[in-house]
Amino acid sequence: xxxxxxxxxxxxxxxxxxxxxxxxxxxxxxxxxxxxxxxxxxxxxxxxxxxxxxxxxxxxxxxxxxxxxxxxxxxxxxxxxxxxxxxxxxxxxxxxxxxxxx
Amino acid sequence: xxxxxxxxxxxxxxxxxxxxxxxxxxxxxxxxxxxxxxxxxxxxxxxxxxxxxxxxxxxxxxxxxxxxxxxxxxxxxxxxxxxxxxxxxxxxxxxxxxxxxxxxxxxxxxxxxxxxxxxxxxxxxxxxxxxxxxxxxxxxxxxxx
Numbered sequence: 405x406x407x408x409x410x411x412x413x414x415x416x417x418x419x420x421x422x423x424x425x426x427x428x429x430x431x432x433x434x435x436x437x438x439x440x441x442x443x444x445x446x447x448x449x450x451x452x453x454x455x456x457x458x459x460x461x462x463x464x465x466x467x468x469x470x471x472x473x474x475x476x477x478x479x480x481x482x483x484x485x486x487x488x489x490x491x492x493x494x495x496x497x498x499x500x501x502x503x504x505x506x
Numbered sequence: 507x508x509x510x511x512x513x514x515x516x517x518x519x520x521x522x523x524x525x526x527x528x529x530x531x532x533x534x535x536x537x538x539x540x541x542x543x544x545x546x547x548x549x550x551x552x553x554x555x556x557x558x559x560x561x562x563x564x565x566x567x568x569x570x571x572x573x574x575x576x577x578x579x580x581x582x583x584x585x586x587x588x589x590x591x592x593x594x595x596x597x598x599x600x601x602x603x604x605x606x607x608x609x610x611x612x613x614x615x616x617x618x619x620x621x622x623x624x625x626x627x628x629x630x631x632x633x634x635x636x637x638x639x640x641x642x643x644x645x646x647x648x649x650x651x
Contacts, residue, residue, distance in 0.1 A: 410599065412532075414591050421587045425580065434515055434560060438522055441553070445529055448545075456536040462613070463622070468533075468541040470625045472548055477636030479553050483560045484643040490564040 412453035419446030433486050433496045437479075444475055519557040526550040 419442055426439030448468045455464020486496070493500050526549040533542035 410595060413599070414588075414595055417591050417595070418584075418588060421584070421591075425583065432515070434557070434564070435518060438518055438557075441522060442525070445526060445549075448541075449529060449532070452533060452536060452538055452541060456538070461536065461538055465538045465541045466622045466625065468538070469544050470622070470629055472541075472544045473629045474632050476548055476552060477632050479556055481636050481639045481643075483556055484640045486560060487563055488643055496564055 409453055409457040412449060416446040416449040416453070419443070419449065431498050433489065433498060436498070437482055437486065441475075441479075444471070448472070515561045516558065519554055519561060522557070523550045523554040526553075 423439040423441075423443035423446065426442065427436055430436055430439065448471055451471075452461075452464045452468050455461045455467075489501070490496055526545055530542045530546035530550065533539075533545055
């Protein structure tokens with residue numbers, strides 16, 4: 405069980421790295437948001453695999469369910485913000501958002 | 507990985523859905539059916555639909571140019587990270603003090619409703635806040651038009 409826990413943790417760290425790389429390098433707003441989603445998936449994998457290894461799967465499950473519900477709310481709000489930004493700027497490029505500075 | 511590297515945004519969204527489907531299957535395998543069901547139905551279903559809707563609405567701005575260095579440098583960084591990860595992870599895990607694994611009693615419902623009932627109130631508040639935020643954002647846009 406411990407060995408597969410280590411494998412899950414390595415996998416989750418790889419997902420975290422993927423999301424972070426996407427956040428640092430991409431320029432498209434929707435892709436940045438996909439990066440945030442991937443980071444969130446990695447974190448929920450860590451929570452659930454740790455609960456699984458420590459035999460407290462129910463608590464981990466309830467935390468993950470809470471996170472998923474919050475994630476949906478976050479996605480809906482963020483995509484509404486992205487659509488509004490697109491209608492204002494006619495582009496999804498984050499470099500064009502520098503006009504926002506005062 | 508394909509979710510990030512794909513040039514087409516629609517392919518990225520589909521790759522994200524496939525990733526969450528696989529994650530849901532892993533959750534099932536760990537013996538967490540509720541989290542798996544939520545992951546597959548909500549994340550792979552609802553969020554993908556929301557992403558596709560956004561991509562369809564913002565089709566004109568699709569031509570954001572990503573720098574080419576990103577794709578070239580990605581495998582190097584990724585392999586280096588995986589190697590460091592595998593080397594470091596076991597050392598870190600050995601230092602974490604072992605928490606006594608106490609098997610839980612009861613069912614998922616009891617744990618969720620009794621121990622984490624405060625979380626449920628928080629969830630309700632967040633959902634309400636999300637609905638209000640979306641409504642406010644779209645109403646402002648209508649007013650602006």
